[in-house]
Amino acid sequence: MFRSPHPIDDYLADGEGAGRLLAHAASLRKLARIYQNAAPEHLAQASRVANHKSGTVVIHADNGAVAAKLRQMAPTLAREFSNRGFECNGVQVKVQALEISDHSRPPPYRPLPAVAGRELADLAADMADSPLRAAIETLLRRSARAE
Structure with missing residues (x-):
């Protein structure tokens, strides 16, 4: 065979x-x-x-x-x-x-640089009460800070 x-x-x-x-x-x-x-x-x-x-x-x-x-x-x-x-x-x-897929995952962790955080805080402190100031303060409260 x-x-x-x-x-x-x-x-x-x-x-x-x-x-x-x-x-x-x-x-x-x-x-x-x-x-x-x-x-x-x-x-x-x-x-x-x-x-x-x-x-x-x-x-x-x-x-x-x-x-x-x-x-x-x-x-x-x-x-x-x-x-x-x-x-x-x-x-x-x-x-x-x-x-x-990857595009459905949460965005990568990107902390707010310390310098940017200080500058935004100074900017908000110099502003009058307004929706923009409230938005900046909310951003600062919610953002992770890079040390």
Whole structure:
């Protein structure tokens, strides 16, 4: 019996093994490339092709605003997928938020330099009672001080 030097490749290519899974993954990669070229850049960056089943392409959007725009574009995207050789009767868009990214984290700790704090305190002391003076005093109370 002949043994292949790459048995995992044989298993992946076998129809009874993972061949269908490998073919599906390849078609998803092709759909993703088509989608990246067809969708506006700002929408393509905030969404991705998730699946292709029964003639429907499923796209996951990072938030509701992106999903709403993509739903408006669904007929255009479906036509583009069909023109490129995929059976596509429609596009389904779902909101699938990613993990919290860096831009959602609180801003880094930046203390108010001591010199700036003294100058703001002197400025507030020289001012008459006003909303600006109250704002400066609130800033000074709330700010962390660098020593």
